[in-house]
Amino acid sequence: MIDDEKLKRLLLQVEKPARYLGGEYNLPDVHKPCDERVCLCFADKYEVGMSNIGLRILYHMLNDTDGVVCERCFAPSVDMAEKMRENEIKLFSLETRREFCDFDIVGFSVGFELAYTNILYMMDLAGVPFYAKDRGEEYPLIVAGGPCMVNPAPIADFFDAVLVGEGEVNLANFVALHRECKKAGTGKREFLERASKLEGVYVPSIGGRVKRAVVKDLDSAYFPTKILVPSCDIVHDRSTLELFRGCANGCRFCQACFYYRPIRERKKDTLLKQAKELITNTGYEELSLSSLSTSDYSDLKGLVEGLKEEAEKENVKLALPSLRLDSFEAEIYEDTKGASLTFAPEAGTQRLRDVINKNVGEKDIESSLRAALAHGVKNVKLYFMIGLPTETLDDLKGIVDIVRLVRKLHAECGRSKIINITVSTAVFIPKPLTPFQWEAQIPIDEMYGKQDYLKSELRFKNVKYSWHDAKASVIEAALARGDGRQSAVIVRAYETGCVFDSWNECFDYDKWMEAFRYCGIDPSEYTGAIPTDKELAWDFIDNGVTKDYLLKERERAYEGVTTPNCIGKCNGCGANKLGRCFQ
Amino acid sequence: MIVFRHRKTDEASFLSHIDAMRVLQRTMRRMKAGVRYSEGFVPHMLTYSTTPLPLGVQSVAEYFVADSPMTDADALLESFNECAPDGMRADFCAVVAKNPNLAANVVASLYEVGTRDGVPDDVFGILDEKEYFMKQLKKGQELDVEVRGKIYSMEKEGNTLRLTLATGNDNLRVDSFVASLSRYGVRVTANDITRVEQFVSIGGSFVAAKEILA
Numbered sequence: 061m062i063d064d065e066k067l068k069r070l071l072l073q074v075e076k077p078a079r080y081l082g083g084e085y086n087l088p089d090v091h092k093p094c095d096e097r098v099c100l101c102f103a104d105k106y107e108v109g110m111s112n113i114g115l116r117i118l119y120h121m122l123n124d125t126d127g128v129v130c131e132r133c134f135a136p137s138v139d140m141a142e143k144m145r146e147n148e149i150k151l152f153s154l155e156t157r158r159e160f161c162d163f164d165i166v167g168f169s170v171g172f173e174l175a176y177t178n179i180l181y182m183m184d185l186a187g188v189p190f191y192a193k194d195r196g197e198e199y200p201l202i203v204a205g206g207p208c209m210v211n212p213a214p215i216a217d218f219f220d221a222v223l224v225g226e227g228e229v230n231l232a233n234f235v236a237l238h239r240e241c242k243k244a245g246t247g248k249r250e251f252l253e254r255a256s257k258l259e260g261v262y263v264p265s266i267g268g269r270v271k272r273a274v275v276k277d278l279d280s281a282y283f284p285t286k287i288l289v290p291s292c293d294i295v296h297d298r299s300t301l302e303l304f305r306g307c308a309n310g311c312r313f314c315q316a317c318f319y320y321r322p323i324r325e326r327k328k329d330t331l332l333k334q335a336k337e338l339i340t341n342t343g344y345e346e347l348s349l350s351s352l353s354t355s356d357y358s359d360l361k362g363l364v365e366g367l368k369e370e371a372e373k374e375n376v377k378l379a380l381p382s383l384r385l386d387s388f389e390a391e392i393y394e395d396t397k398g399a400s401l402t403f404a405p406e407a408g409t410q411r412l413r414d415v416i417n418k419n420v421g422e423k424d425i426e427s428s429l430r431a432a433l434a435h436g437v438k439n440v441k442l443y444f445m446i447g448l449p450t451e452t453l454d455d456l457k458g459i460v461d462i463v464r465l466v467r468k469l470h471a472e473c474g475r476s477k478i479i480n481i482t483v484s485t486a487v488f489i490p491k492p493l494t495p496f497q498w499e500a501q502i503p504i505d506e507m508y509g510k511q512d513y514l515k516s517e518l519r520f521k522n523v524k525y526s527w528h529d530a531k532a533s534v535i536e537a538a539l540a541r542g543d544g545r546q547s548a549v550i551v552r553a554y555e556t557g558c559v560f561d562s563w564n565e566c567f568d569y570d571k572w573m574e575a576f577r578y579c580g581i582d583p584s585e586y587t588g589a590i591p592t593d594k595e596l597a598w599d600f601i602d603n604g605v606t607k608d609y610l611l612k613e614r615e616r617a618y619e620g621v622t623t624p625n626c627i628g629k630c631n632g633c634g635a636n637k638l639g640r641c642f643q
Numbered sequence: 644m645i646v647f648r649h650r651k652t653d654e655a656s657f658l659s660h661i662d663a664m665r666v667l668q669r670t671m672r673r674m675k676a677g678v679r680y681s682e683g684f685v686p687h688m689l690t691y692s693t694t695p696l697p698l699g700v701q702s703v704a705e706y707f708v709a710d711s712p713m714t715d716a717d718a719l720l721e722s723f724n725e726c727a728p729d730g731m732r733a734d735f736c737a738v739v740a741k742n743p744n745l746a747a748n749v750v751a752s753l754y755e756v757g758t759r760d761g762v763p764d765d766v767f768g769i770l771d772e773k774e775y776f777m778k779q780l781k782k783g784q785e786l787d788v789e790v791r792g793k794i795y796s797m798e799k800e801g802n803t804l805r806l807t808l809a810t811g812n813d814n815l816r817v818d819s820f821v822a823s824l825s826r827y828g829v830r831v832t833a834n835d836i837t838r839v840e841q842f843v844s845i846g847g848s849f850v851a852a853k854e855i856l857a
Contacts, residue, residue: 068657068699068832068834069832069834071657071699071834072698072699072832072833072834077657077698077699078654078657078658078659078662081654081657082654083653083654083655083728083729083730084728085666085669085670085673085726085727085728087728087729289669291654291655291658291662291663291665291666291728292658292659292662293662293665340673341673342669342673343668343669343670343671343672343673343726344669344672345669345672374672375672375680
């Protein structure tokens with residue numbers, strides 16, 4: 061364990077020391093008798109990791125298991141890492157300040173490709189070798205999970221095991237098996253052989269196929285309501301209800317939509333009970349509803365009414381993210397007293413929206429905006445993507461037209477004097493497990509050209525345009541569809557100083573490109589178009605949704621044909637073989 | 644109005660003032676203390692505190708006031724300690740008719756500074772001087788500031804240095820002052836300092852804030 065006095069002296073020299081101390085309200089009993097110690101790591105700063113609902117669920121789930129203690133570890137800031145190295149302090153857990161080697165299992169939640177170097181950064185600070193093959197019995201089992209496991213190939217070599225799918229199933233089973241093996245004195249190798257047979261567990265050193273693990277019945281699945289309440293500010297500092305997993309809309313660029321299928325809802329009564337407990341147990345001022353498309357929840361109106369009653373009583377603000385334009389309900393909006401609204405048309409023209417299967421018509425956009433503005437909305441945020449397959453200049457002009465439309469509608473019916481419009485564009489990144497997984501990403505010069513066009517055309521009063529970094533999008537795309545050869549690139553990038561790549565101020569494109577060159581790999585091999593008959597690095601994972609379905613969707617995209625939302629009628633994507641959609 | 648005297652020790656001593664206030668407001672919410680809100684466009688909880696502590700300095704005598712209609716001080720104290728994080732538990736609660744405005748009325752604090760190597764006697768020579776200059780950061784600039792008038796007392800008890808320093812509107816930052824004592828060989832960090840009481844001035848004498856609230 062880390063020397064507390066030494067640590068406290070060091071903390072006075074770094075920014076936001078509260079990040080490294082734990083001590084939050086609702087801390088589980090981590091001193092209870094236990095035979096298994098797990099450390100859950102998030103490869104980003106405390107304030108980002110503590111906002112992650114997946115980590116929150118798994119942390120409390122493990123701590124609510126008799127005989128298991130789970131602690132947390134986040135990536136320390138660069139200033140803290142420097143001090144830790146100077147003082148020979150290894151990376152430690154927040155709860156009891158234990159080092160990695162004091163745990164049985166260290167699990168990384170990996171949600172973003174640009175966090176890959178942070179995994180190595182944390183391993184380095186912990187003093188453990190990067191590659192699983194170099195770690196003997198004296199090291200803990202180091203495993204990975206989270207959304208990036210849709211294609212774990214670039215980082216698989218760093219881990220003893222990769223947990224594909226939902227942690228409530230595969231992490232729980234993995235920990236249970238390890239406890240059994242530990243009692244029996246089973247060695248690491250034999251344990252991993254047995255673990256590789258568990259649902260949703262892939263052991264890179266053994267290989268084979270793996271089927272994604274999913275929670276069959278979300279309504280009765282574990283969901284913590286006595287959650288940690290951080291003492292310092294975090295990104296999403298509020299309690300969150302998880303309405304459902306998966307998304308019925310099938311936007312063809314969206315990985316989350318397909319990855320989280322089958323679509324499973326929690327019942328309204330369950331959610332209302334959880335909301336009440338969260339409000340009582342946390343003291344949070346805000347409650348948000350989480351899902352990929354909140355307005356698709358089967359009884360949103362009933363749920364909001366129920367929540368509103370409880371929230372008003374307790375002075376809690378309701379936050380409703382992820383509203384789709386086509387199902388925007390002004391009545392709900394009015395009730396939640398918002399003054400800003402976020403819409404994501406994603407593409408500027410109906411033609412391109414049909415290509416990407418964003419089932420939002422021009423009339424939907426107009427009527428929804430009209431309703432929102434009539435209800436006093438003062439800030440409108442519009443999200444788009446550039447570089448989508450088949451995009452032309454007309455589609456970019458369409459973005460400008462939508463902004464003009466908002467201004468016109470505001471002039472006609474706006475209750476407020478000023479309307480602030482924020483337009484954000486992301487660069488399209490072809491992601492695994494989407495109908496666009498074989499598409500090329502547009503070249504970087506084209507990204508800049510399109511951003512420059514929008515910069516020049518969106519010069520209206522009270523309109524702000526922001527765009528994602530083109531260079532970071534290139535590296536994200538290369539890693540997203542990467543293969544096993546890339547582990548060397550990631551190591552090289554880390555060794556040359558790449559860390560916190562998802563933070564604009566830290567990202568260094570030139571170092572990444574140098575790392576690719578050093579390893580003799582051309583990143584355009586990964587960002588370019590992939591022939592549909594080529595084997596993909598993630599083909600060994602059965603994610604539910606079939607390749608045939610994705611190919612069919614791709615063909616429909618090029619024909620400009622939309623696929624309807626699958627709430628009413630199953631489109632046969634294949635996800636329901638993992639678990640039943642729409643319980 | 645309800646007033647708590649709470650600690651800010653261990654992990655909590657590394658919380659900024661704004662974070663600590665948020666923690667206390669959430670404690671009030673968990674307690675269901677019924678604290679009133681302002682009636683502006685963005686309502687905020689009506690709570691008040693004393694002069695913020697520098698980061699890392701510990702305290703067993705922080706005061707927190709909330710505009711609540713609750714009247715059972717014992718029940719409130721028990722509830723506070725169930726709902727606050729470990730490092731911020733309270734040892735005192737009072738119900739008062741109106742806001743005691745401690746931010747304005749507290750004029751001094753007693754601090755204990757734990758030293759490893761003892762307190763050299765020549766430190767107390769400061770009390771014989773008319774002036775005492777120390778470095779202080781003001782608007783990003785390090786300035787030499789004369790603070791003798793803000794040092795009310797200095798004593799030692801074993802290896803502990805006890806200081807009474809000006810607090811509130813004419814505040815003397817205890818961490819800066821203690822850092823200035825390094826010229827006498829006193830080497831401690833902010834975390835070795837604990838505020839043990841805050842005082843109001845009554846008839847020219849210092850009276851513990853707790854006394855006027857009880």
